[in-house]
Amino acid sequence: MKLSQGVEWGLHCTALVAQAPDGIAVSRRLLSEHYGLPEAYLAKHLQALVRAGVLTATPGPRGGFRLARPDEQITALEILEAIEGTAPAFLCQEIRQRGTGAVPPEDCTRPCGVSVVMAKADEAWRGSLASVTVADLVALVPSHTRKRNRARLTGEPTGDR
Amino acid sequence: MKLSQGVEWGLHCTALVAQAPDGIAVSRRLLSEHYGLPEAYLAKHLQALVRAGVLTATPGPRGGFRLARPDEQITALEILEAIEGTAPAFLCQEIRQRGTGAVPPEDCTRPCGVSVVMAKADEAWRGSLASVTVADLVALVPSHTRKRNRARLTGEPTGDR
Ligand code: FES
Numbered sequence: 001m002k003l004s005q006g007v008e009w010g011l012h013c014t015a016l017v018a019q020a021p022d023g024i025a026v027s028r029r030l031l032s033e034h035y036g037l038p039e040a041y042l043a044k045h046l047q048a049l050v051r052a053g054v055l056t057a058t059p060g061p062r063g064g065f066r067l068a069r070p071d072e073q074i075t076a077l078e079i080l081e082a083i084e085g086t087a088p089a090f091l092c093q094e095i096r097q098r099g100t101g102a103v104p105p106e107d108c109t110r111p112c113g114v115s116v117v118m119a120k121a122d123e124a125w126r127g128s129l130a131s132v133t134v135a136d137l138v139a140l141v142p143s144h145t146r147k148r149n150r151a152r153l154t155g156e157p158t159g160d161r
Numbered sequence: 162m163k164l165s166q167g168v169e170w171g172l173h174c175t176a177l178v179a180q181a182p183d184g185i186a187v188s189r190r191l192l193s194e195h196y197g198l199p200e201a202y203l204a205k206h207l208q209a210l211v212r213a214g215v216l217t218a219t220p221g222p223r224g225g226f227r228l229a230r231p232d233e234q235i236t237a238l239e240i241l242e243a244i245e246g247t248a249p250a251f252l253c254q255e256i257r258q259r260g261t262g263a264v265p266p267e268d269c270t271r272p273c274g275v276s277v278v279m280a281k282a283d284e285a286w287r288g289s290l291a292s293v294t295v296a297d298l299v300a301l302v303p304s305h306t307r308k309r310n311r312a313r314l315t316g317e318p319t320g321d322r
Pocket residue numbers: 091092093094095096097112113114115169173
């Protein structure tokens with residue numbers, strides 16, 4: 001079981017966009033250069049984030065991405081689901097209805113115990129991600145990194161290197 | 162993100178083995194026929210469950226699989242990890258250390274916030290599965306199905322169909 005690399009990109013890029021001062025849009029180029037990501041491939045994930053209502057995109061030379069809502073109202077789960085979709089990782093193939101032990105269809109109107117247990121685990125996973133906001137992610141960025149990011153996002157000289 | 166089909170097989174097969182009366186080993190053939198699963202492919206998963214200490218295998222014509230421990234001491238997580246491994250679904254590729262925004266290695270001795278958040282979600286998922294035992298899975302099987310399974314596992318006529 002593997003999540004796509006886009007999850008790491010989407011979470012980091014959204015947290016970086018959230019660090020831009022009010023009114024400043026972050027270009028796709030800046031995002032791709034900041035993290036050394038292939039721009040064309042990143043574009044697909046950014047579009048998914050726009051479709052999911054996490055980011056807004058404005059066109060033009062000063063255009064780019066902004067948060068669609070305040071950072072404390074966007075969850076890590078929204079970003080995850082924008083990139084990975086909402087389908088649970090466990091897919092029941094109804095093996096209880098196959099073979100010599102087949103349970104008749106009329107006894108299978110509800111999911112089986114295994115399926116319920118796996119669904120609960122999925123809920124626990126998503127619940128954990130739903131409890132974290134973009135504001136939390138930004139707060140976890142070390143303050144000197146945040147300061148440097150802010151300078152880069154506004155085009156100021158960063159002072160280091 | 163997808164879990165392998167083997168997870169459904171492993172959980173159901175272990176729960177079925179748990180329904181066998183004391184002293185009765187369940188053959189690979191019975192398991193594969195019961196759920197209509199390809200025997201050779203199922204064999205790999207059963208071996209993984211033996212290696213993980215979930216099942217024991219005894220050879221010979223009356224041989225087969227038994228639980229390695231009492232059903233209330235084996236968790237759904239053990240079965241899941243026997244089949245899928247213990248690697249977290251999220252793989253951090255350290256994008257914070259790449260590109261123009263690269264954080265210097267000396268500031269990256271600890272996982273970043275995104276990585277911590279994803280690790281916590283993984284813990285929540287595994288924790289949920291660790292809280293469920295094989296005894297719980299058996300208890301979730303409807304009683305008439307359990308009765309029929311027991312008859313099949315002992316070779317008695319099942320009465321139905
Ligand atoms: S039949 Fe699919 S998980 Fe039980």
